[in-house]
Amino acid sequence: MKDQPALPAIDVRLGELQGELLNELLDRARVVAIPTRTRFRGITVREAVLFDAPNGASEFSPFPEYDDAEAAAWLAAAIEFGWAELPPIRRERIPVNATVPAVPAEEVPGVLARFPGCRTAKVKVAERGQSLTDDVARVRAVRAEMGPDARIRVDANGGWSLAEAETALRALVEAAGATDSTASTTDTAPEGSTGADAGTNTGADARDPEAAGLEYAEQPCSSVAELAELRTRLEGLVRIAADESVRKAEDPLAVARTGAADLIVVKAQPLGGIARALDIVAEAGLPVVVSSALDTSVGIGMGLHLAAALPDGALAGACGLGTVGLLTGDITRDSLLPQNGELPVRRPALDPELLDRYAASPDRDAWWRERIARCLGRLTAPTA
Numbered sequence: 100m101k102d103q104p105a106l107p108a109i110d111v112r113l114g115e116l117q118g119e120l121l122n123e124l125l126d127r128a129r130v131v132a133i134p135t136r137t138r139f140r141g142i143t144v145r146e147a148v149l150f151d152a153p154n155g156a157s158e159f160s161p162f163p164e165y166d167d168a169e170a171a172a173w174l175a176a177a178i179e180f181g182w183a184e185l186p187p188i189r190r191e192r193i194p195v196n197a198t199v200p201a202v203p204a205e206e207v208p209g210v211l212a213r214f215p216g217c218r219t220a221k222v223k224v225a226e227r228g229q230s231l232t233d234d235v236a237r238v239r240a241v242r243a244e245m246g247p248d249a250r251i252r253v254d255a256n257g258g259w260s261l262a263e264a265e266t267a268l269r270a271l272v273e274a275a276g277a278t279d280s281t282a283s284t285t286d287t288a289p290e291g292s293t294g295a296d297a298g299t300n301t302g303a304d305a306r307d308p309e310a311a312g313l314e315y316a317e318q319p320c321s322s323v324a325e326l327a328e329l330r331t332r333l334e335g336l337v338r339i340a341a342d343e344s345v346r347k348a349e350d351p352l353a354v355a356r357t358g359a360a361d362l363i364v365v366k367a368q369p370l371g372g373i374a375r376a377l378d379i380v381a382e383a384g385l386p387v388v389v390s391s392a393l394d395t396s397v398g399i400g401m402g403l404h405l406a407a408a409l410p411d412g413a414l415a416g417a418c419g420l421g422t423v424g425l426l427t428g429d430i431t432r433d434s435l436l437p438q439n440g441e442l443p444v445r446r447p448a449l450d451p452e453l454l455d456r457y458a459a460s461p462d463r464d465a466w467w468r469e470r471i472a473r474c475l476g477r478l479t480a481p482t483a
């Protein structure tokens with residue numbers, strides 16, 4: 100395993116082009132603000148920059164609170180997707196999971212209805228201001244709605260201490276339910292779901308072992324050391340996935356090096372683009388789930404390209420790329436919304452009328468343009 104891979108090659112080529120490229124980026128940029136359907140990671144409006152780039156549409160949408168050092172990786176990703184040569188794809192459809200925000204249990208059926216055919220659900224837990232009782236009720240509601248063959252994973256976004264995580268995950272594994280090994284898998288699978296997820300069952304004799312309890316717990320605690328300890332304590336009960344410990348870490352490979360996770364969640368924008376994410380996956384040598392950054396369909400297209408470019412066998416299950424439906428709108432007429440539990444690998448075209456409809460206010464537009472300039476400066480600044 101080598102040290103952290105460098106940002107994509109395009110960054111080092113930017114030196115002389117920086118002024119020119121900045122004008123190019125700003126000329127081709129449109130800033131939008133799209134309300135979310137429900138609060139998601141504290142957000143009710145998703146802001147994004149869309150570039151009408153030579154390769155087609157590209158997206159830059161680091162969350163507003165991220166500093167320039169972190170946001171610069173997202174700009175590298177946008178430049179790569181819009182202007183650079185991309186790694187070849189190996190598949191044309193990607194299975195996706197339903198994403199269930201930290202909603203009250205009674206809202207679960209309405210959320211799941213926006214993910215037709217999905218046989219895996221990722222449930223947000225450990226939300227600030229909520230309790231384990233809320234998480235248990237939400238996970239139970241997902242199991243009740245999706246049936247015994249669905250895979251259920253939870254994402255705590257590092258919200259638990261080690262002790263809290265151990266207690267909560269034991270309770271959530273139980274809430275997710277050990278499936279009845281005699282039940283038929285064909286009774287409960289909705290029409291069109293068969294074969295959509297990686298690992299979907301085809302009959303009662305082929306019960307999916309991952310459907311029992313929780314498929315995995317994503318980022319239950321914030322530190323790599325806590326993840327490693329929790330993984331040992333819960334071995335055989337639930338697998339551990341690392342998300343923030345990969346995408347926000349100075350060393351995204353520390354998780355793999357220290358055996359802190361069974362799999363990693365990778366996101367194209369935060370990791371600095373498709374090529375760099377592929378490098379990290381190769382270096383980590385762990386199974387992967389590609390996930391969204393709550394992007395518009397354009398950023399989802401970038402994630403799909405990453406998932407499609409992974410080596411055969413690298414994907415650990417359905418990807419978290421079905422999130423466009425968590426927004427109330429989009430910037431294309433041809434949104435990347437799941438059908439039969441999967442998404443086609445393609446880059447959607449920007450729609451001028453929708454870009455106008457969701458245009459950000461002048462002050463937010465100016466804020467994003469200044470952010471682009473600062474982040475571009477970071478990408479080209481000499482590193483120590």
Ligand SMILES: O=C(O)CCC(=O)C1=CC=C[C@@H](O)[C@@H]1C(=O)O
Pocket residue numbers: 140196197198221254256342390391392393418419420422
């Ligand atoms: O993985 C999914 O199902 C959806 C994407 C998702 O959960 C996230 C998108 C954007 C920001 C993150 O806080 C969050 C995540 O933690 O994975």
Ligand SMILES: [Mg+2]
Pocket residue numbers: 254256317318342343364
């Ligand atoms: Mg996560």
